[in-house]
Amino acid sequence: MNAPPQVSEALVGQGITVQFDGLRALSDVDLVLNPREILGLIGPNGAGKTTLVNVLSGYVKPTRGRVLLEGRDVTGTTPSTRVRKGLARSFQGTRLFRALTVLENVEAGVLATGVGRSQARGRALSLLARFGLEGRVKQRAGLLPAGDQRRLGVARALAVEPRFLLLDEPAAGLNEVESGELVDTIRTIRDEFGCAILVIDHDMRVIMPLCERIQALSFGRTIAIAAPEAIRSDPAVIAAYLGSQEEGVR
Amino acid sequence: MATWAWAGGGAAGRALALPAALILGVAAVATAVTAFGGPGLSEELTTALVFLVIVVGLYTFVGTSGIVSFGHMAFMGVGGYSFALMTVPPHLKGLLLPELPAALRLLSVQPVVAAVVAGLVAAGFAAVVGWPLMRLSPLAAAIALFAVLNIVFVVATQAYGITRGQEGMTGVPASTSEWTALGWAAVAIAAAYAFQTSRVGLRLRCAREDELAAQAIGIGVVLERFVALLVSAFIIGVGGALFAGLLQVVSPGAFYIDMTFTTIAMLVVGGMRSLSGAVLGTALVFAVQEVLRSLENGFDVGPLSVTSLPGLDLLGVAALGLLVLMARPSGVTGGRELL
Numbered sequence: 350m351n352a353p354p355q356v357s358e359a360l361v362g363q364g365i366t367v368q369f370d371g372l373r374a375l376s377d378v379d380l381v382l383n384p385r386e387i388l389g390l391i392g393p394n395g396a397g398k399t400t401l402v403n404v405l406s407g408y409v410k411p412t413r414g415r416v417l418l419e420g421r422d423v424t425g426t427t428p429s430t431r432v433r434k435g436l437a438r439s440f441q442g443t444r445l446f447r448a449l450t451v452l453e454n455v456e457a458g459v460l461a462t463g464v465g466r467s468q469a470r471g472r473a474l475s476l477l478a479r480f481g482l483e484g485r486v487k488q489r490a491g492l493l494p495a496g497d498q499r500r501l502g503v504a505r506a507l508a509v510e511p512r513f514l515l516l517d518e519p520a521a522g523l524n525e526v527e528s529g530e531l532v533d534t535i536r537t538i539r540d541e542f543g544c545a546i547l548v549i550d551h552d553m554r555v556i557m558p559l560c561e562r563i564q565a566l567s568f569g570r571t572i573a574i575a576a577p578e579a580i581r582s583d584p585a586v587i588a589a590y591l592g593s594q595e596e597g598v599r
Numbered sequence: 600m601a602t603w604a605w606a607g608g609g610a611a612g613r614a615l616a617l618p619a620a621l622i623l624g625v626a627a628v629a630t631a632v633t634a635f636g637g638p639g640l641s642e643e644l645t646t647a648l649v650f651l652v653i654v655v656g657l658y659t660f661v662g663t664s665g666i667v668s669f670g671h672m673a674f675m676g677v678g679g680y681s682f683a684l685m686t687v688p689p690h691l692k693g694l695l696l697p698e699l700p701a702a703l704r705l706l707s708v709q710p711v712v713a714a715v716v717a718g719l720v721a722a723g724f725a726a727v728v729g730w731p732l733m734r735l736s737p738l739a740a741a742i743a744l745f746a747v748l749n750i751v752f753v754v755a756t757q758a759y760g761i762t763r764g765q766e767g768m769t770g771v772p773a774s775t776s777e778w779t780a781l782g783w784a785a786v787a788i789a790a791a792y793a794f795q796t797s798r799v800g801l802r803l804r805c806a807r808e809d810e811l812a813a814q815a816i817g818i819g820v821v822l823e824r825f826v827a828l829l830v831s832a833f834i835i836g837v838g839g840a841l842f843a844g845l846l847q848v849v850s851p852g853a854f855y856i857d858m859t860f861t862t863i864a865m866l867v868v869g870g871m872r873s874l875s876g877a878v879l880g881t882a883l884v885f886a887v888q889e890v891l892r893s894l895e896n897g898f899d900v901g902p903l904s905v906t907s908l909p910g911l912d913l914l915g916v917a918a919l920g921l922l923v924l925m926a927r928p929s930g931v932t933g934g935r936e937l938l
Contacts, residue, residue: 406815432817440815446808448872448934449801457805460798461817509816 447491458508656834665807670744678839721836767850870930
């Protein structure tokens with residue numbers, strides 16, 4: 350985990366500061382997501398986790414700082430430009446295309462890779478099978494049970510074949526069994542697809558077994574970057590979680 | 600693997616099932632009306648089929664993009680006037696529009712070809728206005744398109760030398776039979792279906808559902824909306840040409856507020872997010888409108904005699920639209936396809 354980051358191959362946020370009308374959401378935060386690693390991003394509510402993902406994916410322009418994607422400065426580019434350069438994300442609350450079918454949701458993502466219509470369908474079907482959704486391809490996405498919606502959200506993000514995948518609370522609202530399955534799926538995604546994954550989650554049962562490194566934010570600042578075992582006993586992390594009266598670090 | 604083979608193998612067959620069923624359904628109704636309705640209904644049938652072309656064209660943009668355009672009848676106007684300028688006999692044009700440039704005056708094009716060219720002119724006009732407008736937010740784009748309609752209306756009423764203003768351009772040859780209209784309705788349905796299932800159409804429907812999430816899979820939206828606008832302007836432009844060939848006259852009022860209201864009502868009643876909805880809504884609203892129009896001049900209810908109720912048809916369409924909006928906001932089809 351202590352390998353020196355090869356900036357030219359990584360997704361890098363440098364000195365990211367985001368100011369919303371006097372409120373400072375992020376202060377001078379650095380983040381490095383190395384190729385093929387799984388990095389956890391934790392912190393109490395309002396720590397700035399989602400804002401950081403929004404900056405990295407192009408949905409929020411940082412007040413200061415830059416975003417480098419494999420060495421190229423992409424700070425001013427749109428989300429769709431970054432998708433074409435290998436960066437994808439999922440959303441809190443999934444934001445599925447609810448009236449479209451499960452298959453269409455993923456197919457539309459595969460089309461971003463530039464393949465033709467029939468090839469896109471084939472790839473979408475095999476990706477859905479990978480997520481155990483092959484029996485639901487013709488259903489409307491909005492009518493799926495919560496667990497399937499989460500998995501479809503991840504499958505859709507993966508459909509664009511990213512080298513860097515940002516997952517914003519993929520396990521929110523899932524029960525213990527479902528979130529355990531999701532952890533397994535995310536790990537195999539990395540192994541099979543060879544992409545780097547950034548995971549935001551509150552639930553330490555998701556983050557701890559999944560991530561190789563964890564970065565902790567509090568009040569818009571990085572308070573720790575370490576391996577899971579070290580994060581668990583980090584005084585600043587414990588204080589941040591206890592201070593916010595969130596669930597403790599287990 | 601078995602499930603994939605099923606989904607992949609049947610895809611080609613199923614892909615054609617919906618447009619085929621809609622076209623056959625429309626053709627069956629048209630044949631039945633011709634066979635049993637007598638010659639009196641022939642003009643109504645043709646009018647209904649021309650409306651179908653226009654509403655399917657409107658659906659191609661509104662249904663796939665989610666932008667409820669109040670300005671698309673501008674493309675009908677452009678198509679209608681283009682058609683008239685190409686088909687009114689040159690000697691008549693010389694009398695009606697003495698200021699017309701010689702090149703336009705001498706122009707004489709076969710109606711079938713002229714209808715296609717009228718669609719292309721409408722699409723070209725859409726390309727000019729659409730490029731800046733498709734960058735706007737959906738609501739702003741809807742209002743801006745309405746502004747475009749008003750500009751086209753004002754030009755049509757004031758550019759007397761080309762349009763004859765409020766008097767309208769007469770002398771358009773009667774060129775829209777029920778079979779011409781039926782043929783174009785079939786083309787419109789097939790084109791709308793091909794577009795909505797195409798790469799661009801699918802990605803546009805994603806953006807309709809959730810624009811932010813669409814950006815996250817590389818959909819920039821502007822280009823997709825622009826393509827939809829061109830396709831729908833072409834279909835509506837052809838519709839305008841067919842309308843001109845049916846009424847044998849083009850005037851500014853024909854493509855303005857009433858037309859905008861009626862076509863949007865047809866889309867709303869059927870369900871604006873499915874092609875089946877566009878087809879069913881046109882049929883339903885047109886039928887209600889015709890029944891009410893026949894009652895407009897007075898009717899008897901037992902001993903009571905109602906003398907005259909002008910505007911009854913528009914009232915009825917408005918009431919039907921309101922009823923659907925309140926009871927079933929996504930239309931009688933619920934925004935789903937029948938197949």
